[in-house]
Structures are given as structure tokens and as C-alpha cells.
Amino acid sequence: MDDISADLEAGNALMQACAGGDRQAFHQLYLNEAPRMLAFARRFTGESACADDALQDTFVQVWKNAHRFRHERGSARAWLYGLLRYRLLNQQRRSSRYEVGHLPDESWPDPGLSPEQCSLADNDRKVMIECLKTLRLERRRPILMAYYMGLSYEQIADSLAVPLGTIKSRIRSGLKGLQECLRL
Amino acid sequence: MIPDDPQERQLLIAEHVLGLHDPQRRQEIDAWLAQDEEASRLAGHWQEHWLGAAELLEPAPLPSRLWRRIARQAGVAPSRWQWVWQSPVVWRTVSASLLVVVALLLGPLRQPAPVYTVILQAPGEAAAPGWRVTVSASGDLQLIPLQEVAYPRQHSVQFWTLQDPARGPRSLGLVERGQPVVIPASQVGEVKSGQLFELTLEPPGGSPGDRPTGPVLFIGRAVAL
Numbered sequence: 463m464d465d466i467s468a469d470l471e472a473g474n475a476l477m478q479a480c481a482g483g484d485r486q487a488f489h490q491l492y493l494n495e496a497p498r499m500l501a502f503a504r505r506f507t508g509e510s511a512c513a514d515d516a517l518q519d520t521f522v523q524v525w526k527n528a529h530r531f532r533h534e535r536g537s538a539r540a541w542l543y544g545l546l547r548y549r550l551l552n553q554q555r556r557s558s559r560y561e562v563g564h565l566p567d568e569s570w571p572d573p574g575l576s577p578e579q580c581s582l583a584d585n586d587r588k589v590m591i592e593c594l595k596t597l598r599l600e601r602r603r604p605i606l607m608a609y610y611m612g613l614s615y616e617q618i619a620d621s622l623a624v625p626l627g628t629i630k631s632r633i634r635s636g637l638k639g640l641q642e643c644l645r646l
Numbered sequence: 647m648i649p650d651d652p653q654e655r656q657l658l659i660a661e662h663v664l665g666l667h668d669p670q671r672r673q674e675i676d677a678w679l680a681q682d683e684e685a686s687r688l689a690g691h692w693q694e695h696w697l698g699a700a701e702l703l704e705p706a707p708l709p710s711r712l713w714r715r716i717a718r719q720a721g722v723a724p725s726r727w728q729w730v731w732q733s734p735v736v737w738r739t740v741s742a743s744l745l746v747v748v749a750l751l752l753g754p755l756r757q758p759a760p761v762y763t764v765i766l767q768a769p770g771e772a773a774a775p776g777w778r779v780t781v782s783a784s785g786d787l788q789l790i791p792l793q794e795v796a797y798p799r800q801h802s803v804q805f806w807t808l809q810d811p812a813r814g815p816r817s818l819g820l821v822e823r824g825q826p827v828v829i830p831a832s833q834v835g836e837v838k839s840g841q842l843f844e845l846t847l848e849p850p851g852g853s854p855g856d857r858p859t860g861p862v863l864f865i866g867r868a869v870a871l
Contacts, residue, residue, distance in 0.1 A: 469799065485722045492713060493796040497705030504706060514709065518716050525720040536690040543700055544693050551665045590698035608664040609699055615666055637660040646656070646691055 469494070470537045477538035480528035488525055495539060496521070499546055505610050506550045516549045547612070554612045593643035601636030604629055648678050659685060663692040708796045745780070745871050761871045764843050766864035776864040779843055785831025791824050795863070797847065803863065804852050808842040809835065820852050821845060841868040 473495065479487030496517060503513035523545060531541055594602055604618045613621065619629040649655055661667060662675045679686045717723040745761060764779035778790045789805060797803055805818040805827070818829055846853075847860035 488720070488722060489713070489717075489794070492716065493708075493794065494799065496708055496712075497796050497798065498700065498703055500708060500712075501703040501706040502700050505703060514712055518712060518719065521716045522720045525722065535686065536694055537697075540690065540693040540697055543697060547665060552669075555669060588698060590695040591702070594699070605664065606699070608666055609696060612665055614668070633661070633666070634657055637657055637664075641656060641660060644691075644695055646688060646695075 470539055473538040473542075474533050477524075477528055477531045477541070478533070480525060481531065488521075488528075491524070491538075492521055495542055499542065502543070502610075503546060503550060506547075506612055507553070512553060516546060516553060519549050520546045551612050555614070589644060590640075593640050596643060597636050597639055601632045601639065604633050605636045605640075608633070648674070655685065656688065659689050660692055663689055663696065705796075705798050710793065742871075762837050762839070762841075762868040763871060764866045764868050766843060766845060766866040768864055769862055777845065779866070779868075781834070781837050781868070785834060785837070787818070787829040787831075787834045787837075789821065789827040789829070791826065794824055797823055797863075800850060801860070802848050802850055802852050804846050804848045804858065804860075805829075806844050806846060806858055807834075807837075808844075809838060814856075815842075815844075815858060817853070817856065837868055839868055839870040842866075843868065 473491065476487045476491040476494070480491060499520070500513060500517055503516050504510060507513045507516070520542065524542065531538060594606070597605070604622065607613050607618050607621070615626060615630055615633070618633075619626040622629065624632075649658065658675065659679075662672065662679075665672075667675065679689055714723070742763065745763065748761075761783055762779075762781040764781075765775045766777040766779065767775050775792050776795055778792055780788045780790070782788070803821045803823065805821050806815040807818055808815045816835075818833065819827070821827055842865065844858070844865040845863045846858040847863055848858065849860075853859050
């Protein structure tokens, strides 16, 4: 079992312990998963306070709803990110304004990955990175804007100054390409 | 409305996982996923695959206040007595008092060897002591955690001291997260007032050389008691 699989298994076990009311497991789950989730939330919101709030809300919900986690439907980590993105999207859509930070370009993922990043990518999910890299930039960029920044079709079209219909078509073509590449 | 065409359904799920729809449409799709096992499984596969993109991000250091807020809101915060027991401030006061008492008791009996203490703090966070170092009269050193800190799992934490800037820092070994460490006097060497101690984040197994390579997590100077 590689490090990532062991990490995911540990996350699943901790989540199940949380469902049983184990407070130490809850704290350990937080210590294991929250650092990267916080990085994700900060990338998403571009603001520390909003990112902290979303992460806080997510973990409180995890403690209250851990019994709803179903291992057979996916990993605890995927469930955590699903909950976090849901909150971040709600925050984003409630706010009338949004800021677009650094847009993913040809150099994505950033050149010069650290050894840790390389080892993290060395698993099944490396496939996703490889599949994304096969997409043309005009399709990959709006998809990554949706994933990392939570922008809607309209916001992406607005940011890139491209007609809405064109953006929809590019994203859908990109998603079809990903689906084929991932064999979903 | 959920389309009948299987390909359109698959695309709809991919868009949904990305969060491209408005709240009303999202609710509609969530309701469908709750009833359709196959569709729900496909959404789960997309989420697992997208973790690959999330894991490319460098983990962020966690503000210590964040866990306190979560614990309070979730109702898992320690009771008042547990807080006192775990409080670094209380332990600092108690241990400093004990050291003073020991020094006072032993003082008249023999020539006192210097006794030192070091509070290791995160750089720029004077209010958040992370570890305490005590050096006994015999020269043995004890490193005691004062708070739980999240370190990336794939890294090691290494303990260093700098006695002579001309010779550079010297490793005192690796530290397990949250575990106290005792280092014998023979390994610690002579300790002087103002001597620097620090913990750094290093690759698995520690720094490949004889110098720290990663960021400083906690740092402090020895104070004679």
C-alpha cells in the first residue's frame, strides 16, 4: 500500500471513528486533512477570513454528520472536499462580487513540482492531471477556473471576455474529453 | 429537468461536480443523485479524480485559533479543568516555579550548575509557544510539546541547536509529532545562555546534510535560571 492509499485508508477509519463520537479521531482528522483543505479554500476565495469560515463550517458539519459518510461511495477525503466546495460555492454565489486571481495557463501545473507533489501525483489521481494536460488550453482553463475558483459559466465568460455560448461549448467539450480519458 | 439521454446525463454530473450550475439547478440535481445509485456513483468517481488537482496545492499552516473555534462550535472543546491541564501557560508557570524551588533547595548544597529553559515559538508568533526545552543541572535536555501542531505527514521535524555561529547549527535528532524527547548531556554538549534552539521541517528522515534545509517551525534562546 503506498503512502496515499494509506492516508486515504487512515482518513476513512478516522471518519468512521468520528461517527462513533471519538473526539481524538476528529482532531486527528482535522490535523491530517485541514492544512491542504485550507490551502484549497484560500485559493478558492482569495481571502483568509472566508477560507477559515468555510473550513470551520465544514469540520463542524463533519462532526455532526460523520454517520452519513459511506465508505463504499468514495473516500473520506473526497467527501470532505465535496462538503468544503459546497460551502465555498454557496459563499461565492451569495456574494455579488468575485475576484479572479492568477488564471491557469500553459504552465499548469506549476513548473518545478516539489518532491512531495511528485509523490502525491504518483497514484491513480495522477491520471486526472495527465488527462487535464491533454486538453487544449482554451478548454482546460475555464474548467480549472470552475474547479479552483468556483466560477459559474457566466462569470468565466465574463472574466475571459468570451461569449457565454462559446464558454459553455468549450467546457462541455473539455469535460467530454476528460470523461473519455478517465474512462468514466 | 434531468435529460433522458445517457451522454447528456453524464455531462450534467460532470458539470454538477464542478459547481457550474445555479443553486436551484444544483438542488434539482442533488435530489436526482440521492435517488439514482448509478448517477451518484459517477459523481463520486469525478470527486475522487478531482482530488488529484486539489493535492497539487501546498498545505497551508493552520492558525491555532481555528481548531479552538471548531471545537467550541462542535461541542468537543475540553472542559475548564482539561484546559488548565493542557494549557501551555499553566505548565510554563508551574515548571518555572519548580525549577526555581529546585535551584533554591540545591543551591546551598553544592556549586550550582546552570539550569536553562527555552520556550520555542513559531517565528513571529510570540503568543503561541509550541515546545518547551529544559536543561537540567546534569546537562540532560528535555523537549516537551505545549500544543498540537499539524505537520505535513510526508515530512520530518528535526531539532537543532546553534552554540557557535562559526561552526553552524548541530542536529539533536528527529522529533516525533507531539512526543516529548529526552536527550542525554553527552549528545547535547555545553549549553550557554542565549544559545539558539530550533525545530525545522525537513524531508522524510531528516535533512540530507548537516544543515537545516526546510522552514523554521519553532525557535527560541536559552535563558539561565
